[in-house]
Amino acid sequence: MLTSAVPGLAYDWIVTDLDGTLVDRDLRIVRRSAEALRRYRELGGTVVVATGRNEVSAGLYHRELGLTTPMIVCNGARITDRHSGARLLDLDLGASWQPLRDRLVPALPHGVGAIAFAGERAFVLRQAPVLAEYAGRDRIELREDEPRQAPTKVMLIAERPGLEPLARLAARYCPDVRLLQSEATYLEMLPPGAGKGPALRVLAEREGVALDRIAAIGDNPNDTDMLRTAGLGAAVGDGHPQVRAAAGLVVGPCAGGAVADLVEHVIGDRVR
Known part of the structure; x- marks a missing residue:
């Protein structure tokens, strides 16, 4: 089971989109964001990737980050545990x-x-x-x-x-x-009912984590329901206007370390 109810953290999970959020236009993970997520995990937090990519494509970044958590892929139509190979959610058309x-x-x-x-x-x-x-x-x-x-x-x-x-x-x-x-x-x-928001609900329920203990971040309209589902929804500053309007927090641009901004908001000066 994923870590939950971490002492001293307002949000036990950070759920992040990849492209335009954690990954920049050069298709690289923004270094400042990667370092902030590492520090967040050292404090006991859990990081989950939620992306439109499939397991093969998303898995490259998942491994680079050193994650073992399940991935929300195909915009929430599937949840895959890369460690065991199990499909925790598997919808089709x-x-x-x-x-x-x-x-x-x-x-x-x-x-x-x-x-x-x-x-x-x-x-x-x-x-x-x-x-x-x-x-x-x-x-x-x-x-x-x-x-x-x-x-x-x-x-x-x-x-x-x-x-x-x-x-x-x-x-x-x-x-x-x-x-x-x-x-x-x-x-x-x-498929009807698929989305990052519904998939996040499925994963959080499975792992026994309250939605209000989850912070999520994204940049495009496919992230909107995920931001509304999480306890804290953060929009990338140079993301789509629809996402910024739906978010409870707007951070800086992707390339400047949008995810790091969210981590700093969540854990304050402990990430510095």
Whole structure:
């Protein structure tokens, strides 16, 4: 079981998003934030990663931080214990998968790519030039065959910001899926009820940690429900306006050490 009720800490857990929050535009963990999380853990706190990435991609940063805690991945559609390999939560697109594959994907506008995530693999549903950049960014292999099961999520990647028309198209063919924006050009299609907020509730209940003892931080709209679920929700200062509006605390920019700002707020001068 994860550590809870740590004496002297107002928040037993810090739950952090990766990209744009802990990880900068150069895809590196911000050093100041990494050092602050290390100090927080030395004081008895627990650090949990919650990300849109899958286990393979997120696992690179999880290992770099030296974490052994479960990861919330695929924007809350899965919770994976990397130590044991167990799936603590494992949702999929179910009945929405067939219309998504057979009707939505052929109707996508020119230049929009589509990737399905099933298991720990990523499959190309619709090829587009933007997919090569995405695969390099997340350091994952894109397979050309088709998943044998309903995937956990499907990501639509556009060439430029402005996802509203794409969201309307997705809702027309797949009205039951949950649509989330995880980057300016990323529209994610998730199982109903999936999200970082619901996943955090599942993990906290499983580990016996009260939500008001959890601080969470993020930068994009896919983080909003997580910030509202946690006892303290912090927004990255250069994050999306929707996230800043939903947060109880707004810290500095990602590159300046947004997560370190949150840690300092949580434990004060003990992190210095």
